[in-house]
Amino acid sequence: MLNFTVGPVMSYDDVLAVAGEQVPYFRTQEFSETILENEAFMKEFVNAPDNAKVVFITGSGTASMEAVIMNVFTAKDKLLVIDGGSFGHRFTQLCDIHHIPYTAIKPECGHTVTTDMLNEYQNKGYTGLLVNIHETSTGVLYDAQMLGDFCKSQGMLYIVDAISSFLADPLDMQKVGADVIFTGSQKVLACAPGISIIVLGERALSRVWENETKTMYLDLKDALRNAERGQTPFTPAVGILRQINVRLRQIKRNGGANTEIERISIQAKDFRNKIRELPFEIVSESLSNAVTPLHPTTASAYDIFLQLKDDYGIWICPNGGDMKDSIFRVGHFGAQTTADNDTLVMAFKDLQSKGII
Amino acid sequence: MLNFTVGPVMSYDDVLAVAGEQVPYFRTQEFSETILENEAFMKEFVNAPDNAKVVFITGSGTASMEAVIMNVFTAKDKLLVIDGGSFGHRFTQLCDIHHIPYTAIKPECGHTVTTDMLNEYQNKGYTGLLVNIHETSTGVLYDAQMLGDFCKSQGMLYIVDAISSFLADPLDMQKVGADVIFTGSQKVLACAPGISIIVLGERALSRVWENETKTMYLDLKDALRNAERGQTPFTPAVGILRQINVRLRQIKRNGGANTEIERISIQAKDFRNKIRELPFEIVSESLSNAVTPLHPTTASAYDIFLQLKDDYGIWICPNGGDMKDSIFRVGHFGAQTTADNDTLVMAFKDLQSKGII
Numbered sequence: 001m002l003n004f005t006v007g008p009v010m011s012y013d014d015v016l017a018v019a020g021e022q023v024p025y026f027r028t029q030e031f032s033e034t035i036l037e038n039e040a041f042m043k044e045f046v047n048a049p050d051n052a053k054v055v056f057i058t059g060s061g062t063a064s065m066e067a068v069i070m071n072v073f074t075a076k077d078k079l080l081v082i083d084g085g086s087f088g089h090r091f092t093q094l095c096d097i098h099h100i101p102y103t104a105i106k107p108e109c110g111h112t113v114t115t116d117m118l119n120e121y122q123n124k125g126y127t128g129l130l131v132n133i134h135e136t137s138t139g140v141l142y143d144a145q146m147l148g149d150f151c152k153s154q155g156m157l158y159i160v161d162a163i164s165s166f167l168a169d170p171l172d173m174q175k176v177g178a179d180v181i182f183t184g185s186q187k188v189l190a191c192a193p194g195i196s197i198i199v200l201g202e203r204a205l206s207r208v209w210e211n212e213t214k215t216m217y218l219d220l221k222d223a224l225r226n227a228e229r230g231q232t233p234f235t236p237a238v239g240i241l242r243q244i245n246v247r248l249r250q251i252k253r254n255g256g257a258n259t260e261i262e263r264i265s266i267q268a269k270d271f272r273n274k275i276r277e278l279p280f281e282i283v284s285e286s287l288s289n290a291v292t293p294l295h296p297t298t299a300s301a302y303d304i305f306l307q308l309k310d311d312y313g314i315w316i317c318p319n320g321g322d323m324k325d326s327i328f329r330v331g332h333f334g335a336q337t338t339a340d341n342d343t344l345v346m347a348f349k350d351l352q353s354k355g356i357i
Numbered sequence: 358m359l360n361f362t363v364g365p366v367m368s369y370d371d372v373l374a375v376a377g378e379q380v381p382y383f384r385t386q387e388f389s390e391t392i393l394e395n396e397a398f399m400k401e402f403v404n405a406p407d408n409a410k411v412v413f414i415t416g417s418g419t420a421s422m423e424a425v426i427m428n429v430f431t432a433k434d435k436l437l438v439i440d441g442g443s444f445g446h447r448f449t450q451l452c453d454i455h456h457i458p459y460t461a462i463k464p465e466c467g468h469t470v471t472t473d474m475l476n477e478y479q480n481k482g483y484t485g486l487l488v489n490i491h492e493t494s495t496g497v498l499y500d501a502q503m504l505g506d507f508c509k510s511q512g513m514l515y516i517v518d519a520i521s522s523f524l525a526d527p528l529d530m531q532k533v534g535a536d537v538i539f540t541g542s543q544k545v546l547a548c549a550p551g552i553s554i555i556v557l558g559e560r561a562l563s564r565v566w567e568n569e570t571k572t573m574y575l576d577l578k579d580a581l582r583n584a585e586r587g588q589t590p591f592t593p594a595v596g597i598l599r600q601i602n603v604r605l606r607q608i609k610r611n612g613g614a615n616t617e618i619e620r621i622s623i624q625a626k627d628f629r630n631k632i633r634e635l636p637f638e639i640v641s642e643s644l645s646n647a648v649t650p651l652h653p654t655t656a657s658a659y660d661i662f663l664q665l666k667d668d669y670g671i672w673i674c675p676n677g678g679d680m681k682d683s684i685f686r687v688g689h690f691g692a693q694t695t696a697d698n699d700t701l702v703m704a705f706k707d708l709q710s711k712g713i714i
Binding site for chain 2: 001003005007008010011016017019020021022023024025026027028058059060061062063065066090093094097184186192193194213214215216217218233234235236237238239240309315317318320
């Protein structure tokens with residue numbers, strides 16, 4: 001199957017090779033070195049400050065969203081949440097569950113957040129901002145620098161969920177002033193799903209150490225203590241952490257973060273050029289390199305997903321809920337090439353010639 | 358490396374084959390069928406009642422311990438916790454974090470819980486019992502039937518953490534009257550770590566539906582709603598769930614749960630027979646088939662672990678904390694044979710001939 005979803009995506013051969021090996025025992029110096037190397041690469045690729053720390057959570061991206069909310073914030077905070085799609089909305093639900101006061105900023109579907117929208121919340125006592133910098137559900141990339149500048153001017157903590165944006169779009173932790181950045185194993189890292197990775201800067205770390213522990217599994221204090229020696233409190237997804245190591249080394253060997261971002265950008269532009277004649281509308285005014293969200297004007301988005309899966313051996317990414325029939329997404333990361341874009345576009349054209357789209 | 362730890366352990370070839378494949382997109386009917394088949398096998402192998410439900414958590418066994426504590430119990434409960442080692446103690450820590458009243462029963466290290474010890478707690482308003490039925494840290498297997506009979510007589514919920522005991526020792530959910538049983542992917546299932554599996558009976562399910570949601574990632578209501586259609590709320594460790602499917606089918610093909618339990622029992626007995634002349638003392642009065650916990654009388658347990666790892670290509674399982682130098686463990690599950698036991702015993706004898714043990 002050709003996989004154009006937003007994760008899991010196609011892995012590179014050397015990642016698959018390590019995935020097929022026996023998983024080693026992990027309470028060893030050898031495995032600690034793997035973890036510490038992963039930490040160093042993660043810090044390099046987001047340009048984290050030297051004193052930043054990295055933890056590896058065995059869980060989905062949502063586990064990291066919840067870990068950050070529970071460990072960094074308390075009921076004494078007052079947060080701004082960019083609620084522009086299902087992942088932004090998830091942040092509001094997490095704040096509800098953990099009784100953390102917040103205000104949701106709701107850009108219209110497909111639209112970004114403007115300085116004017118933000119400025120309404122100036123000098124009103126907000127202590128932090130939560131954003132999925134690429135709202136994966138609708139394919140909107142927010143302006144990380146503008147949001148960071150706002151947070152800086154207000155003395156707010158700045159939490160950047162970069163799950164599907166890390167290594168797809170430029171993101172410099174020091175330049176934008178992010179306090180926390182996190183991602184997942186199955187996005188641009190193109191490994192199996194099961195690990196999410198959190199990079200914490202100094203201010204966020206202080207919060208973690210000050211706050212009361214409210215969970216064992218998602219406790220970042222315990223994770224940080226273990227991370228000092230390249231370990232985790234509980235048995236992690238050892239195999240996936242080894243895949244991540246192979247992949248981070250590959251990215252470094254190929255030229256580092258910017259080379260990978262450029263590769264995905266070329267992949268995205270190529271696809272967007274090739275679909276100009278098709279009956280699809282791009283539904284985001286601010287695209288990430290990671291994903292193209294499309295509204296098919298002549299057919300159900302979900303029917304197109306099913307047809308491509310069953311008759312062409314291709315997965316595109318369906319949307320859920322209200323957007324199921326109106327929007328599908330095409331991801332541009334993982335082990336895909338512009339020739340794969342040709343195959344997908346030919347399948348679309350074939351559906352068109354059959355009168356299906 | 359020959360792997361005699363308690364997880365991750367050596368996987369069978371057909372599990373490794375699927376581990377080395379591309380991970381598929383998962384919001385599909387095809388993947389739902391895999392999950393639903395996994396659920397059916399899990400219910401069959403613990404003899405769960407028809408109305409039991411199974412959820413698959415992307416996380417370590419501790420994620421499931423915490424999920425059960427948070428979803429099934431509240432501050433209105435009063436629990437008995439068997440605190441006979443580091444995993445039993447973890448249950449007490451979870452109760453502390455989530456403000457659930459409990460009394461810890463602390464058998465001496467290496468000893469089991471007797472009826473007399475339990476009877477002290479009769480008719481004192483306890484509402485549930487938490488036990489790691491095989492306390493993996495010390496290798497003590499508790500009597501699941503005796504504990505279940507006590508819970509039944511007291512109308513208590515009976516929670517069985519069978520992480521390292523599932524398919525190593527007989528465990529019949531209906532016969533012992535367990536309300537919850539859970540395990541992990543890297544134990545007898547011999548897959549990569551990253552998934553834990555919870556089987557919930559009717560009484561536990563009622564508790565989950567009644568109780569307030571206190572977490573998103575470990576929320577069992579949401580997991581159960583998604584499980585109805587063979588899905589999970591968040592992107593799961595899809596690759597590991599596929600490995601589990603291959604392995605559960607293999608176990609079924611080989612004759613089912615009892616055949617696997619018998620195989621591991623033979624593996625354990627063979628090892629225990631072969632070490633009789635070695636300077637090791639078995640430190641548990643109630644052994645599981647899963648693990649043999651040993652106290653080396655002539656050398657540091659941790660030094661033996663390091664020697665075997667570095668000079669013989671063999672992992673045994675070190676203990677942590679206070680027991681680091683006094684106890685190591687040898688696991689009997691995963692893709693190992695009695696010939697592998699010979700290799701390990703020959704390595705021990707070689708260390709003996711060198712005067713190291």
